């Protein structure tokens with residue numbers, strides 16, 4: 001699959017829950033975070049590691065990207081988690097509470113062949129997001145907005161204004177270094193309108209997708225983060241209008257009273273590539 005591979009829906013599954021592990025095989029999610037960290041109680045950590053290693057050794061997750069969220073190296077479980085998945089077929093290890101590029105160096109030394117993703121969920125992580133994004137092993141960010149709000153002392157608000165600087169600094173770092181950026185979870189998993197609004201906000205900011213906690217959140221997220229039929233239609237018209245202008249010896253086109261320049265064409269082409277990648281994924 002191309003670079004435009006979708007990361008619309010990224011579902012957390014507690015590594016200790018065998019029914020959820022099974023259920024995910026039939027859910028239309030783009031990626032799964034198999035969690036050994038905060039979704040697993042301390043007493044269950046060792047068993048969850050074994051269950052997850054056995055589950056992932058068999059296939060069944062198809063084209064879904066598989067990320068394993070290990071415990072941090074500053075805990076009793078981190079080194080064993082990393083060792084258990086260092087040679088696995090998972091796409092990457094997701095490292096919690098990353099505060100600096102050095103945190104990733106420490107993991108990379110234990111799992112040299114694995115790609116890494118980072119949870120950005122602490123003040124240090126936000127302030128060092130750029131060096132983290134620039135790490136040679138780093139492929140993606142997941143915002144940890146619950147931990148972040150806790151560390152900031154911020155209140156949860158529907159407009160997420162208290163988190164906005166952090167969200168945008170993370171996105172800036174991701175875009176500066178060409179890595180994926182997945183938005184934080186929406187806690188009220190039965191509130192569809194609230195989820196939809198937060199998905200729209202994240203999408204409009206430029207997030208690639210949203211991390212999810214429950215299967216009921218998948219359909220809305222997939223819909224909002226996919227180009228709509230109207231988006232696709234507009235992109236095609238922009239490309240056609242620009243080509244026509246070029247053929248007439250002009251560098252700029254006008255479509256419905258708005259200018260279309262080559263940069264708009266690049267955006268339109270990226271949108272069509274993303275739509276094609278989603279169609280390819282959904283057909284498989």
Ligand code: COA
Pocket residue numbers: 011012013014019020021023024035038039185212213214215
């Ligand atoms: N992934 C896959 N399947 C899930 C799931 C998930 N995250 N959450 C629930 N399911 C499954 C359940 O196993 C159940 O399937 P079953 O009928 O085959 O047993 C079905 O979806 C319905 O679940 P439901 O009864 O509505 O939810 P619950 O009350 O069992 O669990 C939560 C609610 C929030 C505890 C649960 O969704 C969860 O653990 N989510 C992940 C939390 C997490 O990972 N947090 C860390 C990151 S923030």
Ligand code: MG
Pocket residue numbers: 038096119121144147
């Ligand atoms: Mg966290």
